[in-house]
Amino acid sequence: MKFRSRKLMAGTAGVALAALVGLTGCASAAPSSSQPTLDPDEEVSITFTFWGNDVRAELYNEAIAAFEEQHPNIDVDIIFLAPTEYWEKRQIEAAGGGLPDVVTMDLAYLRQYSQNGTLLDLEPYLGTIIQTDPIDPQVLQAGVVDGVTTAVPLSTNSWGMFLNTTILDELDVEPFTDGTWDDYYEWIAEVTAAAKAAGKDVWGGVDPNTRFTNFELQLRAEGSYLFDDEGEPGFDKERLAEFWESNQSLREAGELVPQQRIAEVQPKTAFDAALSASDTTWDNSGAGFLAGLGEGYEIELLAPPLSVDGGKDLYLKASQMYSIASNSDHPAAAATLIDFLINSPESGEIFGTNRGLPASETARDAADLDELSQTIADYEASISDRLGDAPPVPIVGYGSLHEKFRELGEELNFGTITVDQAVDQFFAEMDVVLTQ
Incomplete structure (x- = not known):
């Protein structure tokens, strides 16, 4: 399949793509020699x-x-x-x-x-x-x-943001380049409004606040973390509520891809189903996005938003x-x-x-x-x-917390729970994981 190429873009504007086990203990000690060597004659x-x-x-x-x-x-x-x-x-x-x-x-x-x-x-x-x-x-x-x-x-x-520049060209909306998370939310609303005016079944973005990693990046930019090396959280209920409330107006106005539409296109994502003009995820997701979109689309990879000047959020x-x-x-x-x-x-x-x-x-x-x-x-x-230091190795049980975060984000988008209820449920799950 032949895809068009776009010129690579430098700096924060991004780089473009053509659509192309039970017991507690510690690690075993190594041999005492500080300079281990291999005997080339030993079979x-x-x-x-x-x-x-x-x-x-x-x-x-x-x-x-x-x-x-x-x-x-x-x-x-x-x-x-x-x-x-x-x-x-x-x-x-x-x-x-x-x-x-x-x-x-x-x-x-x-x-x-x-x-x-x-x-x-x-x-x-x-x-x-x-x-x-x-x-x-x-x-x-x-x-x-x-x-x-x-x-x-x-x-x-590393974590990044993908843009569907083909969709943006059709809607005559400039791509997001850089800015704060609030700037990104405003851009999402602009894209969705343009799509509605054009009669397109497209939205500006998937809810970024369903992604545990986006929460982690914001904490890192502020000098905090999800969990330290001892498994202690670097956030409280108020900070998590602030995160989920920060784009509540987008949910209420229908400016994010509706959760029902996301469910309908699975196993594709909203992005590679061409429902969303943007998405935040790991940078090695590009190949899957390109395969899902098929011929005729171009996508771009750039850094996610940053709300703290000089923040070392990425790793x-x-x-x-x-x-x-x-x-x-x-x-x-x-x-x-x-x-x-x-x-x-x-x-x-x-x-x-x-x-x-x-x-x-x-x-x-x-x-x-x-x-x-x-x-x-x-x-x-x-x-x-x-780029900052990589976070500590994930705590035991991290996977279940990651999944709970995603599930609660979906419920927020369906409107079946409030932010306060979501926060209480997440902390209840976290208490179980951290006390195992």
Whole structure:
């Protein structure tokens, strides 16, 4: 499918796209040597596991073959599972103390596996076997739980805003460029009014206040956070109520995509169903949006609104990570494999952006980035002045809170609950999660 290209836009104006496990504990201590080394003459066998599809499996087969050619003394046994089966298998292994040597880790599970003692402290291997200079320190911080590094990120993404510039051109409305959240709400109302005047079944945006991450970004801009490393919230009921009330007038005036219309187009989103001229989400959502919209549409990626001058609201999120099991008999060999898969030019050439935008500059420079991937790379470079430290690894139970937040946002849009009721319900759920 052929799509038109738009010129990349610098700075805050954005960059454009053509439509193109139960026990409490801590991480296991690493070997006492501060300078671990790999014996090139020792024949060892390690296990490596990942999730994905057949395409990714073929890429890993190629990468492991290249690794074994460079390290003929290390034999890698690959364990590949579909995403739905992957974590079920890991949970069983963790309960029995038998995780594979190298585990592909997800940020949502990192705290759980770190605190139950099944992951190795990687600090002795960082900068020695696993090279860290090519990786942004803010990205590396994502693998730290309770002061212990138990994972190394291999790819990143960041929060952004997508605009459907084809819709905006048809409505003769200028794209949003930058401004505060209130400026964005006013722009949404302007787009919706233009669409109604033109008889179009289009709205200015999806309710941004149904997104937990948008709330997090506003807190970060103010110097606060969702949850600290101890699991304590950085907000109270009044601040959450303020967030949900900030665009209540848009809901009441029907200027956001109605929740009923969102339900009708599922599994598409309102944005890739061309109902919304804007949406805020992770920057690696572009490929899915383009596929859903189809030929004839152009979309643009830019930074989300910011209401605090100089606020460090954004961060690079580790989309996938590698860990070493604390039960590994060959941690140096496991660390050598991790370094190859994250940092080597061979790995960058083989995977490209299949696992996400490479976190390592070395691998990223070697990757053949398509237009979409290059646009995301340019976007992440353009927001450097807004990047703060990555937040602590999500608390155990974060997923249920994320889902509760979304559900309450939907009910607010349906008009079935008030803001005060939504706040009370969320804090009740949060109390349950934090006291588990």
